[in-house]
Amino acid sequence: DIQMTQSPSSLSASVGDRVTITCRASQSISSYLNWYQQKPGKAPKLLIYAASSSQSGVPSRFSGSGSGTDFTLTIGSLQPEDFATYYCQQSYSTPPFTFGPGTKVDIK
Amino acid sequence: QVQLVQSGAEVKKPGASVKVSCKASGYTFTSYGISWVRQAPGQGLEWMGWISAYNGNTNYAQKLQGRVTMTTDTSTSTAYMELRSLRSDDTAVYYCARVVVIITNNWFDPWGQGTLVTVSS
Numbered sequence: 001d002i003q004m005t006q007s008p009s010s011l012s013a014s015v016g017d018r019v020t021i022t023c024r025a026s027q028s029i030s031s032y033l034n035w036y037q038q039k040p041g042k043a044p045k046l047l048i049y050a051a052s053s054s055q056s057g058v059p060s061r062f063s064g065s066g067s068g069t070d071f072t073l074t075i076g077s078l079q080p081e082d083f084a085t086y087y088c089q090q091s092y093s094t095p096p097f098t099f100g101p102g103t104k105v106d107i108k
Numbered sequence: 109q110v111q112l113v114q115s116g117a118e119v120k121k122p123g124a125s126v127k128v129s130c131k132a133s134g135y136t137f138t139s140y141g142i143s144w145v146r147q148a149p150g151q152g153l154e155w156m157g158w159i160s161a162y163n164g165n166t167n168y169a170q171k172l173q174g175r176v177t178m179t180t181d182t183s184t185s186t187a188y189m190e191l192r193s194l195r196s197d198d199t200a201v202y203y204c205a206r207v208v209v210i211i212t213n214n215w216f217d218p219w220g221q222g223t224l225v226t227v228s229s
Contacts, residue, residue: 001170034215036153043203043219044145044153050213087153091214095167097143099153 002026002090004100012108019075021103023088028068032092035064035073038102039084047086048073075105083107110134112204112220119226120194127190128223130204137185138162141207143216144178144189146200154200158207159187194227201225 003026013019023033031051036044046055048064051071061076075082088100115129130142143158157168159178166178177190187204202223205216 032213036216038153043222044205044216045219046215046217049208049215049217050210055217089153089155089216095155095158096169097155097158097214099145099155102152 001096002029002092002098004088004090004098006086006088006100006103008103009101010104010106012106013078014108015078015080017078017108019078019082019105021073021086021088021105023066023071023073023100025069025071025090025092029090029092031067032090033064033066033071034089034091035062036087036089037082037084038087044087078105110206110218112206112218114202114204114220114223117224117226119228121229122195122227124194124227125190125192126194126225127188128202128204128225130187130189130220132185132187132206135206137180138182141209141214142178142180142187143205143207145203145205145216145219147203147222148197148200151200156189156202161187191225194225196227199225199227 005024007022033051035048038044052064063074085102085104087102091097111133113131138161141160144156159166161180175192179188204220
């Protein structure tokens with residue numbers, strides 16, 4: 001099975017900061033990488049699919065990049081509503097479609 | 109709008125079974141799959157498996173093989189996930205999500221609101 005790692009596991013940032021979260025796959029997954037945002041007590045929400053395509057309605061400050069084994073989610077200017085946990089997920093080839101362990105973004 | 113609405117919270121004893129439902133609306137049910145994901149308290153997301161609402165084909169996570177069954181009822185646009193022989197470490201919030209497939213890529217959108225399943229004696 002493909003394993004996913006994320007770094008950092010948590011970070012503290014201020015409103016207006018540029019935030020970068022990294023996701024790494026244990027083998028090449030081309031661009032089969034999705035990003036989700038989860039707020040406490042809520043279901044995850046799709047932000048980015050196919051590594052760099054933004055889901056409709058997602059603010060433009062969220063962007064994704066990467067291919068192969070290394071991927072990045074960037075929040076251009078952190079807003080109060082962006083404090084949440086972010087998960088990457090690989091959807092390469094056959095299941096299981098594993099998730100990364102998550103990155104919690106909280107207020108500095 | 110596209111929506112998935114799940115059944116309510118459940119409390120079960122060890123060894124029992126639970127069946128969670130996920131009713132879809134706002135789209136053609138048989139044109140997409142449904143995946144199930146669970147989240148233990150304070151933990152990350154664990155993919156459990158998925159089912160094609162078109163033909164009923166399933167694929168389950170290896171660790172749950174033999175204990176989980178996913179089904180659909182196309183007449184009511186509802187997906188079901190049954191987990192048997194429950195253990196305390198099955199305590200989690202269970203989510204369903206629509207699987208969007210474009211060529212060979214897929215992603216989960218939207219998600220149901222979640223169903224808390226508590227396993228306790």
